[in-house]
Amino acid sequence: MSRTSPFEHQQFHLSELNDDEVTQEDRIILHLDLDMFYAAVEIKNDPTLKGKPLIVGNPSARQNGRGVVLTCSYEARKFGVHSGMPMRTALEKCPQAEISNKARKEYMPTSERIMETLKDLEEPISLMGSDEAYIDITALVTNYEAAYIVAKELQTKIFKQEELTCSIGIGPTLKVAKIASDFNKPNGITVVKPEGLEKLFNDLPLRKIPGIGRASAQKLAERGFLTCDQLMDKSIYELEKLVGFYASYLYDIFRGKSRNVIRPREGRKSISHSSTFYAEVGDTVKYKEIFDHLFDKTYEKLVEKSFETRTINIRIRFKGYKTITVAHSFKIPIQQRDLLYETGLDIAQKHFSNRKGIRLIGVGFSNLELTELHQTMISDFF
Ligand code: TTP
Numbered sequence: 045m046s047r048t049s050p051f052e053h054q055q056f057h058l059s060e061l062n063d064d065e066v067t068q069e070d071r072i073i074l075h076l077d078l079d080m081f082y083a084a085v086e087i088k089n090d091p092t093l094k095g096k097p098l099i100v101g102n103p104s105a106r107q108n109g110r111g112v113v114l115t116c117s118y119e120a121r122k123f124g125v126h127s128g129m130p131m132r133t134a135l136e137k138c139p140q141a142e143i144s145n146k147a148r149k150e151y152m153p154t155s156e157r158i159m160e161t162l163k164d165l166e167e168p169i170s171l172m173g174s175d176e177a178y179i180d181i182t183a184l185v186t187n188y189e190a191a192y193i194v195a196k197e198l199q200t201k202i203f204k205q206e207e208l209t210c211s212i213g214i215g216p217t218l219k220v221a222k223i224a225s226d227f228n229k230p231n232g233i234t235v236v237k238p239e240g241l242e243k244l245f246n247d248l249p250l251r252k253i254p255g256i257g258r259a260s261a262q263k264l265a266e267r268g269f270l271t272c273d274q275l276m277d278k279s280i281y282e283l284e285k286l287v288g289f290y291a292s293y294l295y296d297i298f299r300g301k302s303r304n305v306i307r308p309r310e311g312r313k314s315i316s317h318s319s320t321f322y323a324e325v326g327d328t329v330k331y332k333e334i335f336d337h338l339f340d341k342t343y344e345k346l347v348e349k350s351f352e353t354r355t356i357n358i359r360i361r362f363k364g365y366k367t368i369t370v371a372h373s374f375k376i377p378i379q380q381r382d383l384l385y386e387t388g389l390d391i392a393q394k395h396f397s398n399r400k401g402i403r404l405i406g407v408g409f410s411n412l413e414l415t416e417l418h419q420t421m422i423s424d425f426f
């Protein structure tokens with residue numbers, strides 16, 4: 045990292061694309077961030093705190109002045125209190141604030157339950173700390189309108205389960221999605237299509253870019269740069285003079301480009317494809333067509349990867365989010381198309397006439413083993 049760079053340390057948990065891989069230009073990424081997370085758990089635990097300026101931190105700070113603010117309610121933020129601030133300073137700014145961390149044992153279990161809910165989407169996911177996650181929903185939706193509905197449903201589900209709100213951003217890259225999730229807090233959803241990038245960055249304080257912290261923003265401000273639009277049209281060369289090593293990082297953010305992707309979890313334990321519908325499909329013939337298409341895609345993958353499967357799984361999500369998974373296992377691993385197709389269709393068809401309406405169909409194979417032929421080919425090398 046360049047010493048003169050105004051950027052703070054960046055953490056990338058995500059992997060980079062190789063040149064021969066697809067670009068991410070047509071990805072749809074969702075970033076979810078819980079609103080005032082620890083404070084929200086405190087309020088859930090003690091609803092009398094609702095609507096008050098609340099600081100989460102050392103409850104004895106009034107007496108001994110020790111500790112820092114872990115987070116605070118939006119009411120406290122209005123007084124200039126923010127996370128990381130010494131408790132002493134925070135109490136000077138907002139003497140009437142309530143202080144609590146009674147529910148601290150609940151923070152992690154709550155976070156884990158929410159992350160499990162997000163993993164249920166079965167899309168590539170990257171968890172960042174206790175209250176945020178990136179999900180690549182490219183395979184789940186065909187456009188940004190459908191992505192908005194996924195976001196809305198996630199918000200509703202998390203609120204029903206945990207009585208907590210979150211803010212969600214959707215965009216073509218991880219960073220744009222993250223900026224978007226912060227755009228309309230609390231309980232907001234912000235969708236930024238590639239063509240909406242210019243509007244997003246217009247007048248946006250530079251501080252809102254992940255990686256530009258308070259100190260960096262200050263240094264840029266001293267040079268007269270306050271908002272993103274002032275830097276958006278600068279060349280890499282001009283940006284280098286300002287931010288050194290991070291020039292290309294910034295240059296790409298403004299253009300909705302990124303080489304970071306969310307990798308599916310390691311190891312291939314299963315193969316699956318699913319389709320989510322946002323309009324009523326409504327008739328069993330259409331469901332069967334969708335099933336056939338999904339089966340073909342999943343089966344193609346099975347053969348392409350030289351796998352046999354012992355288990356076929358059918359997932360069906362009804363309107364209202366109830367999801368069922370029905371599996372059928374064979375005694376030995378097989379790759380016979382007809383047998384797999386008939387078994388899967390038989391399971392799925394039992395649900396096609398359900399009056400609730402179907403929102404998602406998924407076809408998956410698990411308990412995979414390499415075909416004998418493939419095993420032989422590999423062993424030939426030794
Ligand atoms: P954030 O997402 O940064 O903050 P937040 O969820 O409280 O507020 P916002 O609505 O703006 O998203 O952090 C998530 C939780 O992590 C936060 O509730 C408390 C904890 N945390 C710390 O313990 N120390 C810190 O310095 C920060 C920044 C967060």
Ligand code: MG
Nearest residue numbers: 077078079175
């Ligand atoms: Mg948060």
